[in-house]
Amino acid sequence: QASEEASLRALESLMTEFFHNCTTNERKREIEELLNNFAQQIGAWRFCLYFLSSTRNDYVMMYSLTVFENLINKMWLGVPSQDKMEIRSCLPKLLLAHHKTLPYFIRNKLCKVIVDIGRQDWPMFYHDFFTNILQLIQSPVTTPLGLIMLKTTSEELACPREDLSVARKEELRKLLLEQVQTVLGLLTGILESIWDKHSATAATPPPSPTSGESGDLLSSLLQSPSAAKLLNQPIPILDTDSEYICSLALECLAHLFSWIPLSTSITPSLLTTIFHFARFGCDTRARKMSSVNGSSPSALLGQERGRLGVLAMACINELMSKNCVPMEFEEYLLRMFQQTFYLLQKITRENNAHTVKSRLEELDESYIEKFTDFLRLFVSVHLRRIESYSQFPVVEFLALLFKYTFHQPTHEGYFSCLDIWTLFLDYLTSKIKSRLADKEAVLNRYEDALVLLLTEVLNRIQFRYNQAQLEELDDETLDDDQQTEWQRYLRQSLEVVAKVMELLPTHAFSTLFPVLQDNLEVYLGLQQFVVTSGTGNNHPLTVCSSLFHHCKTTPDLLWCWSRCVQSLCTVMCVCTPRLVKVTLYGSQIKLYNIETAVPSVLKPDLIDVHAQSLAALQAYAHWLAQFYSEVHRQNPEQFISLVSTALEAITPLISSKVQEKLLLSACHLLVSLATTVRPVFLISIPAVQKVFNRITDTSAQRLPDKAQVLVCRALSNVLLLPWPNLPESEQQWAVRSTNHASLVSALTRDYRQLKATASLPQRKVQLEDTKVIIHQTLSVLEDIVESVSGESTKSRQICYQSLQESVQVSLALFPAFIHQSGIT
Numbered sequence: 001q002a003s004e005e006a007s008l009r010a011l012e013s014l015m016t017e018f019f020h021n022c023t024t025n026e027r028k029r030e031i032e033e034l035l036n037n038f039a040q041q042i043g044a045w046r047f048c049l050y051f052l053s054s055t056r057n058d059y060v061m062m063y064s065l066t067v068f069e070n071l072i073n074k075m076w077l078g079v080p081s082q083d084k085m086e087i088r089s090c091l092p093k094l095l096l097a098h099h100k101t102l103p104y105f106i107r108n109k110l111c112k113v114i115v116d117i118g119r120q121d122w123p124m125f126y127h128d129f130f131t132n133i134l135q136l137i138q139s140p141v142t143t144p145l146g147l148i149m150l151k152t153t154s155e156e157l158a159c160p161r162e163d164l165s166v167a168r169k170e171e172l173r174k175l176l177l178e179q180v181q182t183v184l185g186l187l188t189g190i191l192e193s194i195w196d197k198h199s200a201t202a203a204t205p206p207p208s209p210t211s212g213e214s215g216d217l218l219s220s221l222l223q224s225p226s227a228a229k230l231l232n233q234p235i236p237i238l239d240t241d242s243e244y245i246c247s248l249a250l251e252c253l254a255h256l257f258s259w260i261p262l263s264t265s266i267t268p269s270l271l272t273t274i275f276h277f278a279r280f281g282c283d284t285r286a287r288k289m290s291s292v293n294g295s296s297p298s299a300l301l302g303q304e305r306g307r308l309g310v311l312a313m314a315c316i317n318e319l320m321s322k323n324c325v326p327m328e329f330e331e332y333l334l335r336m337f338q339q340t341f342y343l344l345q346k347i348t349r350e351n352n353a354h355t356v357k358s359r360l361e362e363l364d365e366s367y368i369e370k371f372t373d374f375l376r377l378f379v380s381v382h383l384r385r386i387e388s389y390s391q392f393p394v395v396e397f398l399a400l401l402f403k404y405t406f407h408q409p410t411h412e413g414y415f416s417c418l419d420i421w422t423l424f425l426d427y428l429t430s431k432i433k434s435r436l437a438d439k440e441a442v443l444n445r446y447e448d449a450l451v452l453l454l455t456e457v458l459n460r461i462q463f464r465y466n467q468a469q470l471e472e473l474d475d476e477t478l479d480d481d482q483q484t485e486w487q488r489y490l491r492q493s494l495e496v497v498a499k500v501m502e503l504l505p506t507h508a509f510s511t512l513f514p515v516l517q518d519n520l521e522v523y524l525g526l527q528q529f530v531v532t533s534g535t536g537n538n539h540p541l542t543v544c545s546s547l548f549h550h551c552k553t554t555p556d557l558l559w560c561w562s563r564c565v566q567s568l569c570t571v572m573c574v575c576t577p578r579l580v581k582v583t584l585y586g587s588q589i590k591l592y593n594i595e596t597a598v599p600s601v602l603k604p605d606l607i608d609v610h611a612q613s614l615a616a617l618q619a620y621a622h623w624l625a626q627f628y629s630e631v632h633r634q635n636p637e638q639f640i641s642l643v644s645t646a647l648e649a650i651t652p653l654i655s656s657k658v659q660e661k662l663l664l665s666a667c668h669l670l671v672s673l674a675t676t677v678r679p680v681f682l683i684s685i686p687a688v689q690k691v692f693n694r695i696t697d698t699s700a701q702r703l704p705d706k707a708q709v710l711v712c713r714a715l716s717n718v719l720l721l722p723w724p725n726l727p728e729s730e731q732q733w734a735v736r737s738t739n740h741a742s743l744v745s746a747l748t749r750d751y752r753q754l755k756a757t758a759s760l761p762q763r764k765v766q767l768e769d770t771k772v773i774i775h776q777t778l779s780v781l782e783d784i785v786e787s788v789s790g791e792s793t794k795s796r797q798i799c800y801q802s803l804q805e806s807v808q809v810s811l812a813l814f815p816a817f818i819h820q821s822g823i824t
Contacts, residue, residue: 004050006308008060011051038554039067045083049090052110058103064108073163088117088126099145108148113153119160122598123175130179137186147248150183154255171260181265183256187249189272194246195276198479199235235279244309249276250311257318262329266319271332274312281309281367282346306364316340320377325385333382334389335354340374341397347371348403356407365410372416375401379423384431398424399450406456411473411485418492419455425499433505443503451507454500458515461493461553490553494560501560516561519554519583523609527589528539553607555612562619568719576624579617586610590652592662607662614653614665617646621672627677627726643679646688654691654711656701663703667710674714675787680723683739695748695810705776709783715743716784720795737798744784746800748809751777755809774817781806 017023018031027725038044048064054063071079079087095110102110103538133153157172164172240248253274257266283306320739325333347363348356350531360368378386386392391622428446432439459465473487483491500506561575586592591606624630626644631639646669653666670691674682682688694700697710702708719740722731750773783805788795 004047005054006811007047008051008054010062011063012055015057015063015468018057021586023706026585039070045071045087048139049087049094052094053098058106061106062109065106065113066379068113069109069116072113073383076120079488079583079748084121085124088121091117092132095145096142102377107145107264108152111145111149111152112156115132115156117151119157119164119172120174130175134179134182134186137190141247143190144240146264147245147252151248151252151255154252154259158255158259159269161523169768171394180256181258184253184270187253188267188273190249191246191273192269193275194238194242194289195273198238198242199233203674204435227520235283238308246277246308247311249272250308250315254311254314257315262319262322262332264328264547266329266332268332271336272339274315275336275343277308277312278340278343279309279346279373280557281306281307281313281364282343283365299609303446306367310364310370313367314576315647317370317373317377320381323381325382327458330385332387334392337378337382337386338646339394340378341400344375344397344400344404348400356403357409357481360407360413361409368409368413369416372413372420372602376416376420376423379427383424383427395445395449395692398446401421402449402452402456406460411469415488418496421496422492425496425503428503429499447504450504451511454497454504454508454511457493457496458511461490461556462819463553484550490517490556494556497560507600512557512561516554516557519557520578523551523554523745524585526591527585528604551602551609555605555608558609558612558616560790562616573627576617576642577638578615579620580645580649582613583610583617584645585672586613587649592659607659611662611665614649614662618665618669618672621676625676627723628677634682639679640681643673643677643682644685644687647674647685651687651690652693654707656703660704660707664710667707667714670714671717674717675721678721680726685744692743696743696747698749698752702776708776709780712747712780713783713787716740716799717787719743720788720791720798722792722795729792733794733798737801740798742804744781747780748777748806752805752809755812771817777806778810 013033014034018028023031044067048067051060051064068087072087076084089113091110095107095114099107118126125675130153133146133149136142136149139146148397154176158176160169161174195794253270260266298545319333319336347359349359350356354362383394387394399722401417401420405414405421408414428442435442463470470486470489472486473489475484475485479485481488497508497512501512586606586609592603592610594603594606624639628636628639650666650670653662654670655663658666673679691711692715695703695708695715703711719736754770754773758785783802785799788799
């Protein structure tokens with residue numbers, strides 16, 4: 001006894017010294033070594049048992065429990081049977097005797113150590129391990145302790161670490177599954193009894209003046225007046241102890257649901273009870289919990305009543321996340337959806353006291369997150385099986401989801417809801433593709449909801465409707481995806497818009513066109529604000545916020561527009577000339593060259609509008625090709641005008657002085673015209689001849705590598721690819737072959753001159769210059785070859801002939817440069 005007492009005092013002194021601010025790292029290492037040596041001694045656990053029962057020093061208790069933890073998890077096989085029996089007997093007694101006075105983290109650690117023993121010995125050597133837990137739960141005095149033990153057991157035995165054998169893991173899971181029905185019954189009983197006890201004392205409030213406003217929807221959701229009445233009962237005020245027990249029970253259920261399969265063990269009674277507690281989250285913020293005899297975690301001391309709602313929704317979401325639903329559980333699942341959508345209806349209801357947004361703002365953020373998670377799981381995992389139930393009104397659900405989405409109090413909440421709509425639109429698109437015969441019926445069912453969604457999302461990205469919120473968005477800080485908050489907001493919104501467009505192109509056209517038209521009118525009116533200085537630079541006279549706002553959204557509207565119109569050939573004749581006009585306008589007044597007092601405010605947006613108008617026109621290339629095939633024999637004037645004007649817009653941008661984003665957009669459009677449209681007159685257009693001269697002029701500054709490759713591909717394809725709608729006899733292959741050989745010769749002039757000096761030694765600077773020429777030339781030639789690899793034999797033959805000399809040069813250079821990094 002004296003020895004144990006002395007050891008305890010020494011240990012307390014060491015632990016206090018270890019954690020003291022003035023203790024050096026060297027001294028801490030010495031103490032650590034002493035403690036480790038002590039823990040390795042045979043019988044050290046006996047001292048630790050004494051320490052646990054005799055000290056109030058948190059450090060000493062935690063150290064003692066760590067000794068037990070290491071003993072059980074790392075050395076248990078070598079511990080004598082008698083010692084194991086003593087440990088299995090003493091630790092639970094210690095827990096039972098002191099659980100109310102121990103700090104919560106010590107109590108939880110002690111529970112974990114006892115569960116670790118069960119992990120090793122239950123049921124063979126520790127047959128009453130689980131029985132003891134059930135008894136603790138059933139005794140009112142120890143219910144919280146039993147629930148903590150149950151949750152720890154679920155965590156450590158159902159999902160054990162890798163140090164257990166596969167056979168033992170399977171054995172533990174099987175043993176736990178045998179207990180599931182009993183455990184769920186106990187947890188149901190605890191939650192029901194607390195609810196019933198406090199419901200009996202809750203005063204029934206007078207009927208709400210708005211209570212009748214949604215009766216029809218509630219009836220259609222619940223299919224039962226009694227169920228609706230049950231969920232409309234007032235939420236009871238729980239005492240602190242009851243709240244604590246309920247929170248523990250719900251935490252247990254959430255973890256159990258994470259690994260047990262869906263089965264009839266999860267009874268309707270349990271589900272209804274969980275939904276009762278989910279209603280706590282729909283309540284506005286209420287009083288906070290107080291301490292539970294000093295034994296509840298400090299994290300719980302200040303938790304709000306709404307936490308029960310969060311925990312209940314966590315239980316529901318664990319069930320929702322399971323994709324494998326047995327036939328007998330589908331009815332339960334339907335009931336779950338009905339009850340959850342009753343809650344959704346409750347939190348999106350407006351009355352004299354609350355708007356929907358103000359109601360959502362008053363709810364716990366965590367509850368809103370859990371509710372959004374539920375909606376995401378419903379749409380992504382279960383909508384396909386629930387949609388067929390006549391008892392479930394999907395269209396009404398979408399109406400609730402719409403209200404929930406567009407009254408979110410935070411940007412993150414809104415983003416999450418847009419994700420849900422994206423999932424729904426993907427589901428709808430997939431369903432239509434697999435059931436083309438029913439396409440009209442499916443679209444008719446959802447048309448009103450989709451049009452409403454499209455309109456509202458478009459309104460949310462326009463400053464005229466949503467200026468306050470849009471001005472809050474950060475457009476400077478980049479996230480992990482290299483997007484600003486503004487870009488994310490716009491892109492997620494327009495992704496939803498684009499998906500609706502694919503489903504309802506005609507509606508999309510009529511909704512989006514006026515919005516885009518309005519923005520483009522502002523853009524096309526910019527010239528009145530611009531003057532040209534003597535140096536040729538453009539200066540805007542004024543930059544008003546309205547102008548800034550329009551230019552901010554126009555590029556993305558153009559992107560969306562290009563996706564929409566491709567499926568509507570009937571409107572292409574109207575849209576394409578308009579778009580060509582926009583691209584030419586940007587090139588003519590050179591908005592990309594403007595100088596502003598604050599360069600970051602307007603210039604990037606004007607460049608974006610210009611670049612996106614070129615990209616949108618590129619998206620129309622397939623329609624232009626189709627239009628060409630229809631008019632090439634008669635009345636081709638409009639087509640020729642469109643292509644010629646587009647090239648007038650492109651040519652000024654093929655310059656190393658133009659911003660790369662704009663330059664690359666122009667290059668990609670040129671490639672599309674040369675590769676997809678392929679008009680016979682392309683090479684004779686002055687703008688194209690100008691590009692030929694620019695790219696083959698050795699005195700002109702070379703374009704950036706990527707742009708150079710694209711322009712060379714376009715010019716090569718103009719000469720190599722067969723013209724559509726013409727017979728072989730009219731393809732003019734001889735002339736085109738000569739011209740292509742001249743083009744390649746000009747592009748490879750410097751490269752071919754390297755052959756003469758290939759075998760001579762080169763100075764370092766000269767060598768680097770040579771490597772640059774090789775890299776630049778071969779990049780262009782490789783791209784030219786790849787672009788015709790799938791084309792006609794004639795195209796490939798001409799390409800082969802043009803490249804003959806360059807191939808010979810490459811073979812000569814190969815031995816000299818085979819070991820040079822960056823070339824091979």
